Amino acid sequence: MNVAAHSTTLLSFVTTLTIVTASLSIVFVITMWVIIGRKDRHMQRGRPVADVSEVPSAGDQGGRQRAERDSALRVRAINLRETVRQAVDEDPDVPRGAKLAGRWVLIFVLTVAPVVVGIIIWLTTH
Amino acid sequence: MTTDAQRRAAGESHAHAHSNGDNWWSWLITFLAIALPVLVLMGWFSIADFRVNGHYADAAIQRGDLLIPVLILCLEAVRRWCWEVKGGARWLKISRVVAPIWCGFAAFACAVGFFYATVEKASANSDHSIALITLVSLGIAGVLGTFAVILVGFSMSKVLRL
Numbered sequence: 001m002n003v004a005a006h007s008t009t010l011l012s013f014v015t016t017l018t019i020v021t022a023s024l025s026i027v028f029v030i031t032m033w034v035i036i037g038r039k040d041r042h043m044q045r046g047r048p049v050a051d052v053s054e055v056p057s058a059g060d061q062g063g064r065q066r067a068e069r070d071s072a073l074r075v076r077a078i079n080l081r082e083t084v085r086q087a088v089d090e091d092p093d094v095p096r097g098a099k100l101a102g103r104w105v106l107i108f109v110l111t112v113a114p115v116v117v118g119i120i121i122w123l124t125t126h
Numbered sequence: 127m128t129t130d131a132q133r134r135a136a137g138e139s140h141a142h143a144h145s146n147g148d149n150w151w152s153w154l155i156t157f158l159a160i161a162l163p164v165l166v167l168m169g170w171f172s173i174a175d176f177r178v179n180g181h182y183a184d185a186a187i188q189r190g191d192l193l194i195p196v197l198i199l200c201l202e203a204v205r206r207w208c209w210e211v212k213g214g215a216r217w218l219k220i221s222r223v224v225a226p227i228w229c230g231f232a233a234f235a236c237a238v239g240f241f242y243a244t245v246e247k248a249s250a251n252s253d254h255s256i257a258l259i260t261l262v263s264l265g266i267a268g269v270l271g272t273f274a275v276i277l278v279g280f281s282m283s284k285v286l287r288l
Contacts, residue, residue, distance in 0.1 A: 008252070011242050014235040015255045018262040021231045025266050028224070029273050035217055036280070103220060110224045114231060 016125075017118040024114055146279045149210075153275045156202050159195045160264065187260050188253040190243030193236045196263050200233035203271030210278050218277075225270045232263035 164183045171179040186192065207226045211218070239259040242252060 008246075010238055011252060011255050011259075014238045015258050015262075018232055018235040018259055018266065021228050022262045022266045022269075025225075025228050025270050028221075028228075029269050032217065032221060032273065039215075103216070107220055107223045110220070111227045114228070 013118065013122050016122045017114060020118045020121065021114040149275055149278055153271065156199050160192055160199065163192065188257045190240055190256045192260050193240040193243065196260055196267065197233050197236035199267040199271065200229045200236060200263060203229040203267045203274060206271055206274040211274050212281055229267055229270055232266040235259050236263050
C-alpha cells in the first residue's frame with residue numbers, strides 16, 4: 001500500500017471538502033441572518049407599549065387614549081398570532097413524527113451535502 | 127428619584143452588557159492566537175525591509191504553523207454552538223446540529239493537514255493545499271463562530287424569542 005499516495009489523496013479530498021463546506025456555511029449564515037431580520041421586524045411590530053403611564057397625560061388626554069388603544073391592539077395581535085401558531089403546531093393532519101422526520105431529513109441532507117459534493121468535485125477534477 | 131424596579135432593571139442591563147462583552151472578548155482572544163503571529167511576522171520583516179513584506183507570514187501558513195490555532199478555533203466554535211446557543215425555534219434547532227458538524231469537518235481538515243505537514247515531505251501542491259485548508263477552515267470557524275456569538279448576544283438581550 002502506498003501510504004504517501006493515500007495521504008496525498010486524503011489531503012486533496014479534505015481541501016475540496018473544506019471549500020464546499022465554507023461555501024455552504026456562508027450561504028447558511030446569510031439565510032439565517034435574513035430569517036432573524038424578518039423575525040426581529042415581526043417582533044418590533046407586535047411589541048406592546050411597555051408602560052402607558054409614560055405617555056404625558058397633562059393636556060394630552062387624546063394621546064394617552066390612543067396609546068392605550070394601540071397597546072391593547074398590539075397585545076391582541078400577539079395573542080392571536082400565538083393562538084394560530086399553536087393551532088398549526090397541534091394540527092392533527094400533520095403528525096408530529098412527520099415534522100420531526102422532516103427536520104432530521106433536512107439535517108441529514110445539510111450534513112451529507114458537503115461530503116457528496118466534495119466527492120463529486122474531487123472525482124471530476126482528479 | 128429611582129424606584130427599586132428601575133434599579134433592578136439597570137442592574138440586569140449592566141450584567142447583560144458585561145456578560146455579552148465577555149462573550150465577545152473570549153471569542154476575539156481566540157482569533158488573536160491566529161492574528162498575532164501573522165502580524166508579528168509581517169511587522170518584523172516589513173520594518174526590517176522598509177516595505178510591506180508578507181513573505182514570511184505566507185511561508186508560515188504554507189508550512190502549516192497556523193493549523194493548530196485554527197483547529198482550536200474550530201473546536202471553540204463547536205463548543206459555542208453545542209453549549210451556549212440556546213433556543214427552541216425550529217430553524218435554530220437545525221442550525222445547532224448542522225453548524226457544529228460543519229465546524230467538525232473544518233477541524234478534521236486541519237488535523238489531516240497538520241498530520242501531512244509534519245509527517246509527509248513537502249511539495250508545492252501540498253503547501254498550497256495546507257495554506258488553503260488553513261484559510262478556508264479559518265473562514266468556516268470565523269463565520270459560524272461569530273454567528274454563534276451574535277445569537278448568544280441576541281438571546282441574552284431578549285431581542286428575539288429564539
